[in-house]
């Protein structure tokens with residue numbers, strides 16, 4: 001049986017006296033691609049940031065069996081080391097080359113020999129489909145899709161068990177977005193990395209997600225496969241899938 005790598009129970013997060021998430025329950029299985037859906041401002045990023053230990057919360061957030069709200073700092077550090085994170089803006093350092101950017105997490109940790117660092121960086125770049133000559137380019141010299149891939153390579157550099165992606169395909173043209181999805185799916189299959197991603201991109205949702213949750217009114221409206229989610233009797237979801245922007249829905253439903 002596939003175990004839950006992340007289990008969230010009764011999660012509550014407030015900013016000041018405003019509660020943003022209340023009684024949230026989700027389960028992410030080991031090795032799956034899990035999507036967090038919901039309107040803008042519904043609390044998707046807050047949920048992800050809580051799992052990343054960047055927000056104060058109450059309730060249970062269990063990652064690989066460790067309850068983060070009760071864990072000591074050593075256990076929390078171990079869990080943090082198993083995370084790779086790519087935020088929306090891809091946020092590469094503009095004054096560093098791609099290779100130097102990808103190497104940053106390696107240099108922050110142990111004292112590793114430069115030759116080994118560069119070998120690891122080259123390997124990670126090749127894993128996301130970027131070739132050798134990208135190593136010495138600066139972020140401004142890359143296309144949007146390549147920048148996202150470089151940020152993904154950096155998220156992968158410490159061999160994470162789980163990667164967190166916040167709207168990874170936003171701002172990309174459809175071809176680059178499909179290419180990025182393909183890369184995520186290949187990494188997930190090849191390395192068994194669990195992927196947790198926030199997306200508004202229905203092509204990604206139907207194309208590569210195994211399961212998903214929908215955040216609504218501070219809670220989880222639904223959790224399940226894309227098929228389960230699509231068949232929820234909910235006005236916002238129906239509008240999302242059946243409205244003008246529900247591009248792949250029709251093709252997917254005919255499979």
Ligand code: ADP
Pocket residue numbers: 015020038039040041042043044045046047
């Ligand atoms: P989403 O990712 O679904 O767009 P967020 O999790 O970013 O939603 O935000 C959920 C709600 O919490 C929004 O109303 C947002 O304005 C509010 N919020 C997010 N971060 C903060 C913060 N640091 N301080 C106060 N309010 C915040």
